[in-house]
Amino acid sequence: xxxxxxxxxxFLGLQASVLAQTELSSFSATGRGGVMNTFVNDxxxxxxxxxxxxxxxxxxxxxxxxxGLAVSSQAFNKSTLKQFIDAADGSEITLxxxxxxxxxxxxxxxxxxxxxxxxxxxxINLPKFGSLxxxxxxxxxxxxxxxxxxxxxxxxxxxxxxxxDVAPGQTVYASKLFDGTExxxxxxxxxxxxxxxxxxDLPMFNIYGGAGYRYIQGMALYEFSSKGGDVKAYSAxxxxxxxxxxxYLNDPKFTYNDADGLLSPVGRGHGFDLGLSAEIAKxxxxxxxxxxxxxxxxxxxxxxxxxxxxxxxxxxxxxxxxFEDAGDIAKTIIDSALVFSPVNELKTDLPTRFRAGVxxxxxxxxxVGLDYVHALNTAPGxxxxxxxxxxxxxxxxxxxxxxxxxxxxxxxxxxxxxxxxIVTPVYEFGVSTRDxxxxxxxxxxxGSFAMGFLKFKIGKPKLL
Numbered sequence: 001x002x003x004x005x006x007x008x009x010x011f012l013g014l015q016a017s018v019l020a021q022t023e024l025s026s027f028s029a030t031g032r033g034g035v036m037n038t039f040v041n042d043x044x045x046x047x048x049x050x051x052x053x054x055x056x057x058x059x060x061x062x063x064x065x066x067x068g069l070a071v072s073s074q075a076f077n078k079s080t081l082k083q084f085i086d087a088a089d090g091s092e093i094t095l096x097x098x099x100x101x102x103x104x105x106x107x108x109x110x111x112x113x114x115x116x117x118x119x120x121x122x123x124i125n126l127p128k129f130g131s132l133x134x135x136x137x138x139x140x141x142x143x144x145x146x147x148x149x150x151x152x153x154x155x156x157x158x159x160x161x162x163x164x165d166v167a168p169g170q171t172v173y174a175s176k177l178f179d180g181t182e183x184x185x186x187x188x189x190x191x192x193x194x195x196x197x198x199x200x201d202l203p204m205f206n207i208y209g210g211a212g213y214r215y216i217q218g219m220a221l222y223e224f225s226s227k228g229g230d231v232k233a234y235s236a237x238x239x240x241x242x243x244x245x246x247x248y249l250n251d252p253k254f255t256y257n258d259a260d261g262l263l264s265p266v267g268r269g270h271g272f273d274l275g276l277s278a279e280i281a282k283x284x285x286x287x288x289x290x291x292x293x294x295x296x297x298x299x300x301x302x303x304x305x306x307x308x309x310x311x312x313x314x315x316x317x318x319x320x321x322x323f324e325d326a327g328d329i330a331k332t333i334i335d336s337a338l339v340f341s342p343v344n345e346l347k348t349d350l351p352t353r354f355r356a357g358v359x360x361x362x363x364x365x366x367x368v369g370l371d372y373v374h375a376l377n378t379a380p381g382x383x384x385x386x387x388x389x390x391x392x393x394x395x396x397x398x399x400x401x402x403x404x405x406x407x408x409x410x411x412x413x414x415x416x417x418x419x420x421x422i423v424t425p426v427y428e429f430g431v432s433t434r435d436x437x438x439x440x441x442x443x444x445x446x447g448s449f450a451m452g453f454l455k456f457k458i459g460k461p462k463l464l
Contacts, residue, residue: 025067025116025137028393030450031419031432033407035371035391037357038277038285043121043133046192049275049289049355050210053123053131053196059459060124067117067138068450070434074109074413095159102155106148108180109384112410113142130197137192141351141381142185147226150181163312171309174337175231182225184380186348188296189217189263194273206279211272218267218296221348223380224338233305233338234346236266236298245301254342257300269296271350285359285369290376292350303340310336351375351382367393373410383410391417399423403432419450428455 026044029036037049042061045052076084083097121135152160166172196210220237237243239258248254257266275289313336354376359369373387389407396402403419419432434448 025118025450027066027068027430027432027450027452028401028403028419028421030068030434030448031403031417031421031430032369032391032393032405033389033415033417033434034373034387034410035357035369035389035405035407037287037289037355037371038359038369039367039391039393042131043118043123043135045123045196045210045275046121046133046135046194046212047137047214047273047291049277049287049291049357050133050194050196050212050273051208051275051277051289052287053125053133053194053210054198054208055196055277055279056123056125056131057460058125058457060122061455061457062120062122063118063452063455064120065118065454066121066452067115068432068448069115070448071111071113072109072413072438072448073111075104075107075111077104080104095156098155098159102148102152102160105146105151105155108145110144110146111142112144112384113185114381115140130195133192133194135190135192137190138187139190139381140185140187142183143381143384144183145181145384147178147180149177166312169311171311173309174226174307175229178226178231179229180227182227183222184225185220185222186380187219187221189219189265190271191215191217196275204281208277208279210275210277212275212291213273214271214294216267216269216271216294216296216350217263217265218269218298219263219265221267221296221298221380231305231307231338233307233340234298234303234343235340236300236302236346238264238266238301240264243301248303248342251342253344255300255302255344266300266302267296267298269350270294283361285357287355287357289355290352291355292352294350294352295347296350298346298348299344302343302346304343304346305338305340307337308339349377349379351379352377353382365395371407385409395423401430407434426457428457429453430455 040048041052041055080100083101087093117138119136123131123133125131149162192214194212196208198206199209200207222235224233257264271292271294273291277287279285354374357369357371361367369391371389375382387410391405394402401421401423405417408414415435416437417434418436421430431451
């Protein structure tokens with residue numbers, strides 16, 4: 001079980017801002033804080049609104065190695081972050097510091113994390129046919145929330161209030177004690193194809209429609225959650241993560257994948273996107289879409305747990321604290337509470353979302369857009385709160401584009417993004433951050449970064 005905890009910790013510690021917006025694969029969208037529903041019009045429309053492909057501005061647009069990463073947390077301020085870093089480095093901290101950390105980590109958004117990376121992407125705009133786009137994308141997402149009991153047990157051990165509320169030797173259940181706690185993480189490899197075209201063509205009004213399909217290879221999945229009296233706990237990991245499954249190899253229900261291939265997925269699935277967009281007088285744009293409709297079926301290296309109840313571990317209270325102690329406590333609790341066993345199959349929903357946006361061109365140099373995103377399920381990787389954003393593109397020079405705006409929601413604080421791009425008729429390079437203030441704020445520190453330096457455009461399409 002320790003390996004499972006290490007897997008979850010690796011996901012949540014190494015990835016960046018879940019936010020589930022897919023904008024991290026687009027440096028321009030990150031520079032607008034995730035606002036993109038009316039802005040994107042080439043391969044960047046994949047996973048956002050495939051109808052926008054019909055508004056492509058080049059015959060061919062392609063990119064290699066474009067993406068980004070970020071991290072955000074509502075659990076920290078500068079003081080508690082320093083305490084946590086000291087603990088993680090092995091420094092001894094006081095019991096009062098432990099109480100501060102336990103209070104800080106009692107949060108619905110202890111950590112939101114994710115990576116979004118296009119290994120390659122291309123879109124082709126064909127006259128009288130429409131536009132096609134293809135991409136391969138790595139997407140890794142994670143989210144953590146701790147209730148008061150879980151956080152206090154993690155940081156305070158026998159000094160947790162729970163030890164005063166539960167009789168010695170009493171059997172307790174994760175479903176009751178840890179209600180509101182969840183750790184979710186997923187990593188998938190996507191092969192995407194999308195199509196969009198103009199479906200109504202009037203002098204001052206155009207409507208576009210589009211659809212997208214993705215074949216998904218599930219590389220890893222982890223969930224431990226307790227909500228409303230129901231506990232979910234399962235895991236699956238590709239051999240590339242080197243998880244030890246020796247204890248389960250002789251179980252006939254366990255399908256073992258020990259392949260030496262580059263990917264070696266342990267789950268497979270299919271996803272769909274649907275979108276509509278409109279353009280009025282070439283000034284106003286409106287778009288709506290539903291993305292990530294579908295499921296992944298996990299069949300290999302798959303374990304699932306039942307809440308069998310446990311007794312609180314006897315852990316010595318101390319005035320000193322180490323990060324290793326916290327890991328041992330968490331391992332003891334989860335090992336006792338949950339009994340993992342192999343299962344043949346598990347189906348999980350994709351993080352389905354509804355997206356809507358409206359944009360306005362203010363002359364030839366400025367474009368403004370508003371976006372709204374709402375989660376349609378609670379699948380691993382989905383946003384935990386609605387997302388709202390205002391994005392702005394400004395071109396003070398013909399080859400220079402600044403992006404900025406303001407965004408909030410999706411488990412994050414109020415963000416002030418900033419992006420810079422060098423734009424020519426054939427080449428584009430850009431860097432951006434979701435929140436330029438994040439490294440300097442007192443509360444909810446975080447960081448994000450996206451970059452693309454190999455984006456090329458070829459030719460101008462003819463009008464349909």
